[in-house]
Every structure is written in structure tokens, then in C-alpha cells.
Amino acid sequence: MPQYVPGFEPIDQAPTGQAYAPGFEPVAPAASSRDEAMSIPTLQEAYSTVAEPVTKAVSGMLKSAPAVSPVATLLKLIDPSGYDSASDTSAKFIVPQTPTGGGAALGTAVLGPFGVIPGAIGGAAGAAVGAAGEGKDWSEVGQDAALAGGTNLVLGSLGKLGSWVTRSTGGAKTRIANKDASDLLDFAQEQAPGLGRANLSGETPSAQVRSLATGAGRKGIGAEKEAVTSGIEEAIGGADLYVPSLSKWAGVDNATGQTVNTKVSLRQANEELTAIGDGLRHMDVGDRALRERLIQQDYKKLAGEIRQALDDLQPGLGGVWNVGQEDARAGYALVKMLRNAGAWRAGNSGVEQNTAFLQSKLIDPKVEEAMNWRLKPGGFDDLADTLTRGAGPGNVDINSAGRGGFGQSFAQFGRSPSAGSGSSILTPLRGILPNLGAKYVGAPGRVPYAINPSVQALIDYLGQRAMEQAQSGAPVKIGDTYGR
Secondary structure: OOOOOOOEEEOOOOOOOOOOOOOEEEOOOOOOOHHHOOOOOOHHHHHHHHHHHHHHHHHHHHHOOOOOOHHHHHHHHHOOOOHHHHHHHHHHHHOOOOHHHHHHHHHHHHHHHHOHHHHHHHHHHHHHHHHHHOOOOHHHHHHHHHHHHHHHHHHHHHHHHHHHHHHHOOOHHHHHHHHHHHHHHHHHHHHOHHHOHHHOOOOOHHHHHHHHHHHHHHHHHHHHHHHHHHHHHHHHOOOOEOOOOOOOEEEEOOOOOOEEEOOEOHHHHHHHHHHHHHHHHOOOOOOHHHHHHHHHHHHHHHHHHHHHHHHHHOOOHHHHHHHHHHHHHHHHHHHHHHOOHHHEEEEOOEEEEOHHHHHHHOOOHHHHHHHHHHOOOOHHHHHHHHHOOOOOOOOOOEOOOOOOOOOHHHHHOOOOHHHOOOOOOOHHHHHHOOOOOOEOOOOOOOOOOOOOHHHHHHHHHHHHHHHHHHHHOOOOOOOOOOOO
16 A cells, blocks of 8 residues: 555656655645634724623623612613613723723722822823724824823822812811721720720710720729639639749648648739739839840749649639730720820810820830730730821821811911911911811821722722713613724
């Protein structure tokens, strides 16, 4: 059987001058039409295969909304002619219909949460990539990028301006102080249940924090500590504890011949521990290593012995006692911090928490050292996060002048320059925006009255969609061919 190369058929004789192997003749390939050839879809076509079903899904969700709902009410405002038509129109608006719009949306979503400028850059870059992918010329690419980036920049700037104006209005200073005080109360209750709101008085959070510092806090801590002590005493039947650091030689047992050491009650042991703690709190020891050694040798040693003595009587009881001690130690530390006069200021509606002062205390290494020991593990970091709204130690608010009430600065008119700022050209403006000049620190999304970056990115996205719709005219119905 003759052997041949695939694609060639054997023949009896090859013509002279043949360009193929002797005995073989090439077979012409089968003809194929252009329609049968594989074609590569354009970016617009590829994008539409994804965008169209997503748009239909969004439209379906809108159509399924109850007839009496905010969504239905909004749809009727968008297109009174028909519920289905309004759903289609809204879905077309929500889902970008072109690669340019999709790129701008993606760029905004990625960089928008980092701020106004990054959001503008992300929107512009995404739109440029999408427009280029659609095959637009460079002038159109530049126009689309400028439109997307400019929309983000304008909307982001308006958002910042709105936040600034809101922070500067009358009463904002008081509202921010109360929000800070409320956050601090939540933290205090986590550290020491005795500092819970139920034990405090006052109509506002600032007033409640002040009551914590003026007696209610220590009272609440004492009540919580007493409850723990009474519960343990009941569990051990009032038995005394053998605590080596507090026991004394009491002679020899005549019956056994063994040395007898005295025991102490749980309350006596607690009092001795409290006395050591009070002494350490008032001790001015500059050497951090020395202070730590003293704490280790005295307070921690005695605390460990009491815990062990309780576990010897009933396993697990030492842990219950230790939690109570940690709660009390943390609570007293927070009360002491808030008893500083600088932690308070005269406000528009009474005494208010001065968060800026408390933030400034976090910079002091002695405060950090003391809080790391007295608060629960990680307590100082949580306290700093609460007071600085996530910005961290070293970040401090700048308070505005005055109490923050609307129109209060107008009372300065007519006063002599030496008596106040009555001649200042800013006085009328401060009357309208009394918290003007205040600066508040915080992590993104936690600065008072600042628009959350993610929310701003959503606003930017909606703005881009509105601009794209305005450029392209009325949206076509879902199912129409994209790009026509």
C-alpha cells in the first residue's frame, strides 16, 4: 500500500518539473465562505453581551417592586406613561450601556473611595480606556475622559463644600461633641460594665459622660465590684483564703505538728490589692522598667495569689474574680482621665466634652503606658481609635472660637477692638456659620459631617450616568441592538 503525505494523493506518474514529491499530487483545499470563517467580536459587542442581561435583570427587579413602595413612587415620577417603561428606562440608567460608561464607572469605584482627586483620575482613566476600546478617535477619547473626570471632580468638590458648610452651621459643634461623647460611653461600657448608661444621669451624651466623671462612674464601678465579690463569697461559703503574701506565721498545730499560717477573707485581700494599686497610681516613677518591676513584684504577684487561692477552693472562680478586677481597674482609669478640667468646655447648651483635649493626651507616652496596663488588652488602641475617630494618636481637632450657637458673634458688634473681635470682617460670617474654622480629624468615612467616600463614589457614578444619558439623548428600550 503506497504511503503519502496528508493532503496529497498518489498518482502513477509525476509530470516533468513537478514541485511536489514524486508520485504525489496536491489536492486543492475545500472552499470556505467568509460567513463560515471565525470572526472576533468588537469590544462594543462583547460588552453588550454582559450589559444587556444585567440591564434586563435590574429592570426585572424594579418591576417586581410592590405597587406601594418608594421604588414604585420614584418610577412613576421618572416615567408616568407606564410602570414597565419606567423600569426599563431606570435600568438603562443604572447599568452603563457602553464600554466608555462601564470604564468610567469601574475607575470611579476603584479610586473614588480614596478621595475627590483619585476619584476624578479613576473616572477619566476608565472612560479613556473604554472609549479607545470602542474605536473612537483621540479627540473623542479625550472628551469622554474629561467629561467623566470633570463630573467626579465637580461632584466631589460640591460634596466637600456641603460637608464644610454643614460642619460650620449653628449647633454643629454641640452635635459633634455629643456624638463623640456617645462613642466614648460605648467604649467605657465595653471596658467596665459599671460605667453603663443605666448608671449615669443627664439628658445628653456629654452630660452623661460628665456624670461619669463626677461620681456616678465610681459609684457604678463600686456596685459592679461588690456584686462580683458577693457572688464569689456565696460560692465559697464565706471561706477564708490562703494568700502567701498576706499570711503570717501563727504557730504550730499541736495535733499534727505542722506550721499554721493565717488566712484572710476575700474582702481583706481585695483591700490590700487596692492599697497597692493606689500607691502605684500616685507613685512618680520616671523609669519605666522600675515601675513595671514594682507592679510585677507587688500588684501582679498578689493578684495572682488571690486568683490561685480562689481556684483552689473552686476551679474557675479565680477567673471570675480576675474579670471583675480588670473591669474595675479599667473603669477607674477612664474616670480619672475624665476628671481633668481640660476635658470639658462651655458649650451652646451647657457643659460639653472637649474631645480635642482628650486627643492631645494620647500623645503623652506616660498616658499610653498607664492605659496599656490599666485598660483591657488592646484598650489603649481602642481608646485612641474612639477619640480620634480612627485617625490615630497625634491627630487632634482644632476647635472654633465661641460656643457654636447661631448668631452669637453678632453680639460682638459695637465692642472695642481691645475687648474682642467686633471689628473683624469675619464676624457676620461667623454669625451665620458659628463653627467656621473648626477642623475635625478622622479616618475616611468617620470625619463628622463628611460624606462617606463610598457614598461620594456612588454620587459620582450617578452623575456620570446622567451626563452620558444627556449626551446620548433618550435611552432606547431594552433589547434594542447596542450601538445603533
